[in-house]
Amino acid sequence: MSIISIPEFDHLPPEAKSRYQDQVEKHGRITNMKRTLLHAPTAFDALMSWYPLFDELKALVGERAALFYAYAISTQNECLICSTFFVKILKDQNISFDEFAFSTQEKLLIDYGREIVSNPHKIDETILSQLQKQFDESGIVLLTAFAGLMIATNLINTALNVPLDEYLFEYSQKA
Structure with a gap:
């Protein structure tokens, strides 16, 4: 409740x-x-401000990679609402996250998103090195700022126990 x-x-x-x-x-x-x-x-x-930041993220990495990144952050954070929201979007595009063959960049973003949630004080050096090879400094800042805002969104939903929206019920295993 x-x-x-x-x-x-x-x-x-x-x-x-x-x-x-x-x-x-x-x-x-x-x-x-x-x-x-x-x-x-x-x-x-x-x-x-999530929306304009997400638009910039999509311009940087493409919509599919941006969705995978946001989903990885939300699932690592165990946010029911946000992860279910992204499950809906991916299913609507006939994408199964668990069975998808990710590009190298998509895999890197998924790993970075999960690492930001689980280990923000010591991001894996391999991930950081790969980020620096694929993105300039403004891109890395954008990726990280988006992750921070995604985490803030997750936090609101989880800490305040915001109820899952009815339109997401069919996409949730916990609904």
């Missing part, structure tokens, strides 16, 4: 209502996590 209420539109302050409406217009719905964040509109704004 969530420790923070999931506010309905009518119970939001005016500055949160405009953000709510914007999400529905852009995405057709507003998720439980985003509704939870609307309790603190500045926090909502901070975490919504």
